[in-house]
Amino acid sequence: MDGFLFNAIIYILAAIVCVPIAKRLGMGAVLGYLIAGILVGPYGFEFIQDETQGQDIMHSTEFGVVMMLFLIGLELEPKNLWKMRDLILKVGLSQVLVTSGLIFGLGIVIGVDWRISLTAGLSMALSSTAIVLQSLKEKNQMNSPSGKMSFGVLLLQDIAVIPILAILPLLAVAGTVTSEAGHGGFLENQPGWIQTLMIFGAIGLVVLLGRFGFGPLLNWVSKTKLRELFTASALLIVVGIAYLMEMVGLSPALGTFLAGVILANSPYKHALESDLDPFKGLLLGLFFMAVGATINFNLIFSDAVSILSLTLGIILIKALVLGVIGKIKKLNLGENLSFSFGLAQVSEFSFVTYAFALQLGILATTTSDLLMAVTALSMTFTPVFSLVLDKLVVPILEKKSTKPKRESDEISEKNKVILVGFSHFGSTLGRFLRANGIEATVLDYNPDQVDLLRKMGFKVYFGDATRLDLLHSAGAEEAKILISAINSTETNKKLVELCQEHFPKLEIMIRAKNRYEAFELMEMGVENIYREHLDTSIRMGQEALQKLGFRAHTVLRLAAQFRKYDEDSLKILVKYRSNQAEYISKIRKQIEIQETLLSGELSRKFSMNDHVWDSDQLKDQND
Amino acid sequence: MRKILVLFAHPKYEHSDANQALIHAIQDLENVQIRDLYELYPDFNINIQAEQEALFEYEVIIWQHPFYWYSCPPLLKQWIDLVLEYGWAYGTGGIFLKNKYIFNAFTSGGSRGIYSEQGKNRFTIEEFLRPFEQTAYLCNMRYLPPFHLGGTHRITETELSEKAEEYKNLVLSLRDSDQITLPYIQKA
Numbered sequence: 001m002d003g004f005l006f007n008a009i010i011y012i013l014a015a016i017v018c019v020p021i022a023k024r025l026g027m028g029a030v031l032g033y034l035i036a037g038i039l040v041g042p043y044g045f046e047f048i049q050d051e052t053q054g055q056d057i058m059h060s061t062e063f064g065v066v067m068m069l070f071l072i073g074l075e076l077e078p079k080n081l082w083k084m085r086d087l088i089l090k091v092g093l094s095q096v097l098v099t100s101g102l103i104f105g106l107g108i109v110i111g112v113d114w115r116i117s118l119t120a121g122l123s124m125a126l127s128s129t130a131i132v133l134q135s136l137k138e139k140n141q142m143n144s145p146s147g148k149m150s151f152g153v154l155l156l157q158d159i160a161v162i163p164i165l166a167i168l169p170l171l172a173v174a175g176t177v178t179s180e181a182g183h184g185g186f187l188e189n190q191p192g193w194i195q196t197l198m199i200f201g202a203i204g205l206v207v208l209l210g211r212f213g214f215g216p217l218l219n220w221v222s223k224t225k226l227r228e229l230f231t232a233s234a235l236l237i238v239v240g241i242a243y244l245m246e247m248v249g250l251s252p253a254l255g256t257f258l259a260g261v262i263l264a265n266s267p268y269k270h271a272l273e274s275d276l277d278p279f280k281g282l283l284l285g286l287f288f289m290a291v292g293a294t295i296n297f298n299l300i301f302s303d304a305v306s307i308l309s310l311t312l313g314i315i316l317i318k319a320l321v322l323g324v325i326g327k328i329k330k331l332n333l334g335e336n337l338s339f340s341f342g343l344a345q346v347s348e349f350s351f352v353t354y355a356f357a358l359q360l361g362i363l364a365t366t367t368s369d370l371l372m373a374v375t376a377l378s379m380t381f382t383p384v385f386s387l388v389l390d391k392l393v394v395p396i397l398e399k400k401s402t403k404p405k406r407e408s409d410e411i412s413e414k415n416k417v418i419l420v421g422f423s424h425f426g427s428t429l430g431r432f433l434r435a436n437g438i439e440a441t442v443l444d445y446n447p448d449q450v451d452l453l454r455k456m457g458f459k460v461y462f463g464d465a466t467r468l469d470l471l472h473s474a475g476a477e478e479a480k481i482l483i484s485a486i487n488s489t490e491t492n493k494k495l496v497e498l499c500q501e502h503f504p505k506l507e508i509m510i511r512a513k514n515r516y517e518a519f520e521l522m523e524m525g526v527e528n529i530y531r532e533h534l535d536t537s538i539r540m541g542q543e544a545l546q547k548l549g550f551r552a553h554t555v556l557r558l559a560a561q562f563r564k565y566d567e568d569s570l571k572i573l574v575k576y577r578s579n580q581a582e583y584i585s586k587i588r589k590q591i592e593i594q595e596t597l598l599s600g601e602l603s604r605k606f607s608m609n610d611h612v613w614d615s616d617q618l619k620d621q622n623d
Numbered sequence: 624m625r626k627i628l629v630l631f632a633h634p635k636y637e638h639s640d641a642n643q644a645l646i647h648a649i650q651d652l653e654n655v656q657i658r659d660l661y662e663l664y665p666d667f668n669i670n671i672q673a674e675q676e677a678l679f680e681y682e683v684i685i686w687q688h689p690f691y692w693y694s695c696p697p698l699l700k701q702w703i704d705l706v707l708e709y710g711w712a713y714g715t716g717g718i719f720l721k722n723k724y725i726f727n728a729f730t731s732g733g734s735r736g737i738y739s740e741q742g743k744n745r746f747t748i749e750e751f752l753r754p755f756e757q758t759a760y761l762c763n764m765r766y767l768p769p770f771h772l773g774g775t776h777r778i779t780e781t782e783l784s785e786k787a788e789e790y791k792n793l794v795l796s797l798r799d800s801d802q803i804t805l806p807y808i809q810k811a
Contacts (some may be wrong), residue, residue: 549636552665553698 010047012453014040015285030134031383033285037292054293055351061290062348064283065130066242067276069158069253072133072151073260074269075142081261084152091149091325094158094342099321100125103314109123110162115171119357120371122164124345126157128379130284132161133341135386146331146339153322153343158254161349165249168353171362195249202248206241206255210262215451218268222447222462231275238276267450270443270461274469295376300371307370311377315385319344334397337389345382346375414475415441419480420465420495422453425483425511425532430458440483441474466494468502476503483509487532489517496524515570522574538563625798628681629657629728632688632699636661641775641783642689642728648787649794656681660698667701674706675719681810683724683797684764686755693744693751703758712762724803725759726767727752729788734774756808765807 014036022032040047041054048054100121107117132150133142141147214237221233238256245255263269300307332341352370357363361372417440419430424487426442429497433440442460444450453460463470465484473475477484482499484492492510509528512518542559546552573587629649649655658677664670665806678684687694702742710716731738738748748771749756759766770793772778772786797803 551635551662553634554637555660556664556665 002465005194007047010040011036011286014047015289021286029138029285030131030288031380031387033288034292034380034383038288038295039292040289041293041295043295043297048293054290054621058287058290058294058348058351061283061287061327063242063252064280064285064287065348066252066256067238067280068130068133068284070256071237071264071273071276072243073257074264075271077263078261079262083146086153087149087152088156089521091329092153092160095153095321095325096125096157096160099318102317102321106317109264114369115362118171119168119353119362122167123317123350123353123371124346124375126160126349127318127343128345128347128382129154129158130287130348131345131379131382132342134284135286135383139390141338144335146326146335146342149326149329149331149339150343155257157347158251158257161251161254164353165356168356168360168362171357171360197406198248199250201252202244202255202256205244206259207262209241210259214259214263215266218266218272218462219447219451222268222271225564227464230271234272234275235279250597267460267462268273270470270473271463273473274463277469277473287348291376291379294372295380296369296373299373300377307373307377309375310370311381314346314374315344315378315381317343318346334393337393337397338386341382341385341389344385346377348375348379350375367595374598414478415439417441418443418471418474418476418479420444420482421486421511422449422458422460423485423487425487426483427453427458429483429485434458441479443470445476463533464490466498468498471498471503474505481507481508481509483511485511487511487513489520491522493520495522496526500525518549518570519574522571534563534566624654625682626680627655627683627685627794628677628797629655629685629687630699630702630769631657632660632686632696632702634661634696634698639689639730641772641778644783644787645687645728645730645772645790648791650810652791652794653797654798655794660702661696664698664701667698669702669705671705671708674702675708675711678706678723679719681723681795683730685726685770685794687728688730690729690751693746693752695727695729707758717762718748721763722765722809724765724767724797724807726769727755728770728772730772730775732774732776735771738773760808760810763810765809767803767805767807 015033018036018039019029019032023029037054038044042048048057062246074076100118102121103124104114104117104121107120108114112120132154134144136147136150142151173499217232217237218233220227237259241255241259245252261273266272314567319340322343323336326336326339351372354363354368354375358365358368415438417433417438419426419433419440419442422430422442422444423446426444430440430442439459442453442458442462443463443465444453445462445464447462450460450462461474463474465471465474465486476499482495482503484495486492492512496508498511498621499506507528508526509530510521510526512521514531514533518531538559542555545555545558550558629646631642631646633639636642636646646657650657656677658674660669671740685698688699694700707713707720708717712720733744735748736742737744738746738751740746742763744751748769752769756766772783772790775783778786
């Protein structure tokens, strides 16, 4: 049962079978992947031979977490991150310190060696970024109060990885450590100040590249109009930063998160998002499956009671600490429960610390295996807990609470209007909307144009609007209106089809080049069609008439009538378009009507149907 | 010599012989300025500041318009609504129109006779014009008797030119006389 293709088929098949079932049962994708992992693992159908193989897969797919943090960074602008500093520091730090302290203390009390207790305490204080964020995203709770707090805690935990990895070697019994056992990359042998310097240098490099390097790179690449090249560049950015971070011993997830935050203001934000999202999804899925596959059921069954109680104990301690913090931060009970139990599992990162501690001789193999089993179990349990919470507990709580439901949390970043195309036409439109307080999410496919407009302070994103994923990430699901200000008939038609199929609630307003394009759009069922020359030409005509001595107000009314007439006739003509002969005769008839109308308008009678302010009829009557 | 501003509002001036006659009679007079509101603001988007600045230098103001449904055309009402602002035209600090003379010069299809208690319109011209009178009153202006060109449906050319001449003479006397001796209504 070897071979890459066969393995790939097994994993994908397991995911395709389990995840939809899990979702159908309301369990969420994470649990589905975990179950799939257990099934293909050594205690299921044995496609994965042993836990080590599972761990290998886990390590290689951990990169999904890195990508996820990059993508989350993209969603978070620096000023918003700055707003979170209080949350990250107070909530996050207190969680890590109190939890590890408690577990450490408990370990001492039950007579475990203090070094082992400290290692376990520090590792177990951390929660699984992958599981928590994925679940939050799935449930659309990233912006809820508990979602924000969870995110703050996870961010601090990612930072905490650095000191934890630094502390572990100090715990090792002197003499048993060899420097090769280090985890900190090639800097391990350098003196402390050089390490510190390199760390700051690396962070500085990421910031600098994010500010000045990636933009031009993406601009240059996007001009080739080769989509795969753009995707490759996006991957290069993430992989490159992750590599750099690992080199100086920092968390790659943290580094890419930082890069993401810096790129959050970039025009390529949405394009990057839509390109990387599938990679992230696949890698994370594999990662969760690997976690499922590493659960050592032999070990668990051999000592089921103590392992289960240990796992539940850890989860309870973590949840308790988080719950107290949530209480202090005034989360309501439902929010607090999902916050505290959501973060109650042990992090995937602890697999790394156990392995490291094993190398350092702090942990014995049996202890390490035990802790790993607890970790994997806790990761499996928390999705179950949150399922129970969401389905059973929270509904009851919500029923009980007489308080009115919270308003939606904050104005989400997504705009009500998506404006496609920011050429002369689109930019005028966009400026007008903006002048009236309506910000639109703007998409354009010309990199130079995008850069220029960015410099002028417009929020324009680079990308091809006929890509479904880009529309998704531009917020087409929540937006009210999509305006297409592009002049390509083909693109417009594709866009209309996409929107009609995937975003039926989205109102679409389309710029049409001419009558013929308008016909095609009408036949597709588009209601809001704007022929680009109609208004300007009529306006020119208006002013010409005025220069010839027509009264301004009269001309205004004539123009409005003429435009209505023209739009109406279009609606009639479109019905006859399929029948060519009838169409032509109809057009002739329309031209005749138009001529009569025009001559009527030109005569002193003003127009055939317009008798306002005429006193001719009154004159015949008695005074 | 007083300066006179005619605020003229007619949505279909090109069809109004009566108003054309009146306007032609006064349009070339020195110190008489005509603001053709429907030409200036065909879309009703009145430039308030420009209007207020224009009012500033004139001592006599004439609202010239046809009588539609016992009132003025909508753009003149819009003008009153927008230009006569609180704090500028009336109320605290609203002193910019104080002591200016103002009156309605208007045309109507019906003759003067039907604007009476016995006539089919049941009320007099003065009664119909009360909103204008009160508007002027609130702004501390001096509201002069209206100039009325009635019976335009059946008017002869001679009658019309006589009326136009009368209008011109009224305007000239307002412009040139040392004292305006016409009775006016003003807040005490």
